[in-house]
Amino acid sequence: MSAAQVNRATASAAQERLAGLATPPGALGRLGEAGVWLAGVQGACPPRPVDDVRIVVFAGDHGVVDHGVTAFPSSVTPLMVRAFVAGSAGACVLARQHGAQLRVVDVSVDDDLPDLPPAVSAGKVMRGSGAIHLADAMTTQQCEQALVLGARLADEAIDDGADLLIGGDMGIGNTTPAAALIGASLGVPAAEITGRGTGVDDAGLSRKEQVIATALQRAGARAHDPMQRLSALGGADLAAHTGFLVRAAERGVPVLLDGVISVACALVAEDLQPGSVAWFAAGHRSPEPAQSLALDKLGLVPLLDLGMRLGEGSGAVAAIPLLRSASALLTDVALLSDVLGS
Numbered sequence: 001m002s003a004a005q006v007n008r009a010t011a012s013a014a015q016e017r018l019a020g021l022a023t024p025p026g027a028l029g030r031l032g033e034a035g036v037w038l039a040g041v042q043g044a045c046p047p048r049p050v051d052d053v054r055i056v057v058f059a060g061d062h063g064v065v066d067h068g069v070t071a072f073p074s075s076v077t078p079l080m081v082r083a084f085v086a087g088s089a090g091a092c093v094l095a096r097q098h099g100a101q102l103r104v105v106d107v108s109v110d111d112d113l114p115d116l117p118p119a120v121s122a123g124k125v126m127r128g129s130g131a132i133h134l135a136d137a138m139t140t141q142q143c144e145q146a147l148v149l150g151a152r153l154a155d156e157a158i159d160d161g162a163d164l165l166i167g168g169d170m171g172i173g174n175t176t177p178a179a180a181l182i183g184a185s186l187g188v189p190a191a192e193i194t195g196r197g198t199g200v201d202d203a204g205l206s207r208k209e210q211v212i213a214t215a216l217q218r219a220g221a222r223a224h225d226p227m228q229r230l231s232a233l234g235g236a237d238l239a240a241h242t243g244f245l246v247r248a249a250e251r252g253v254p255v256l257l258d259g260v261i262s263v264a265c266a267l268v269a270e271d272l273q274p275g276s277v278a279w280f281a282a283g284h285r286s287p288e289p290a291q292s293l294a295l296d297k298l299g300l301v302p303l304l305d306l307g308m309r310l311g312e313g314s315g316a317v318a319a320i321p322l323l324r325s326a327s328a329l330l331t332d333v334a335l336l337s338d339v340l341g342s
C-alpha cells in the first residue's frame, strides 16, 4: 500500500472558494487554511461536517523511567489506564465535551491489568519497552507486531465510520523516546530536543538529555532506517501509534496530531510511507522543543498554542471545534460576489 492521494482539484476549488468569501483576503487566517486542507482530504468542496471523531490512546511503559528522566513512577501508567476506562482522564473529558469517541489500548503497559475488560489488552505486544540508552526498545518482530496492531485499530475506526482520527498516548517516560525519535529523524542533538515532560527539575533534565544522547549514539546509523529507528529508540506503544497514522494515510482519512509523542510518530510515519503528511494537520503546539522542530520539518502549523503538555491526544481533541468551525465557515459564509450583487 502507499499513502492515498489528496484530491488536488478539490483543494484548489476550496482555495478559490476561500478567496471568494465575503471576508477580506486572508482574514480567516489558519481557520481558512484548515478549511482548505479539510476539503482536500475529504475530496469535497465545500467540506463535509466532521461529525465522527475517534481517538485511540496507545498506552505503554518505558525502561528509561528507572533512570531519572521523569517526575513520576511507571506505576502511574496502569492507574491512568484505569482512569481512561472510567472516562475520567483529561482527554476523556475533552472528548465527551466535543462528542468524540475515545478508546484506550494497552500496547506495552508493565502490568497485566487483570481487572480491566479483556479488550483493553487484547493486542498487547509486551510488558514495558526497553531502556533505549542501554538496549533496543524492542525487537523488530515486536515492532512489526505493534505497527500491525496500530493499523488494525485505524481500520476498525475507519470501517466504523470515522471522519477524523486522533492518536493519543499514555505512558510515564514516553517523552524521552519521543524526543529521541525526533532527534534521530532530524539529525538534531539531544540538547536541542530535550524538554521537561511532566516537569523534571534541572538535574532530571540533564539526566534526560544524557539518556537521549547516549541512545542516539547507541543507535548510530541504524536510526536512518525508520523501522530500525522505532525498534531501537521508540517503544511498542509508539510503534502502534505510528502504524495507526500510516494506515490512516493509506486509507485517506484525515488525522489531527497532538503533542511530542504524536508528532514523533508522524515523522516516522512519513518516512515509512512518504506522502502520509498530506493527511495530517497539527492540533496544538507543545512546549516540548522537539515537537516544534518536528512540526517545522513536516511543514505543519498548529491550530492551538495553549501551553498544554498533557499528551493523551488532548491538544488535538481541544482543536476539534476549530476544525469544525473551519468547515462551517468555508461552507456557509456568503460569497462576496453575492453580497455585492455583482
Ligand SMILES: Cc1cc2ncn([C@H]3O[C@H](COP(=O)(O)O)[C@@H](O)[C@H]3O)c2cc1C
Pocket (backbone or CB within 6 Å): 069, 070, 071, 072, 076, 080, 169, 170, 171, 172, 173, 174, 175, 176, 196, 197, 198, 199, 200, 310, 311, 312
Ligand atoms: C497523572 C499523569 C497523567 C498523564 N497523562 C498523560 N501524561 C503524559 O505524561 C507522561 C510523559 O511525560 P514524562 O516523559 O515526563 O513522563 C506520559 O504518561 C504522557 O502520556 C501524563 C502524566 C501523568 C503523571
Ligand SMILES: O=C(O)c1cccnc1
Pocket (backbone or CB within 6 Å): 175, 196, 197, 198, 258, 259, 260, 261, 262, 286, 287, 288, 291, 309, 310, 311, 312
Ligand atoms: O507534548 C506532549 O504531548 C507531552 C508533554 C509532556 C508530557 N506528556 C506529553
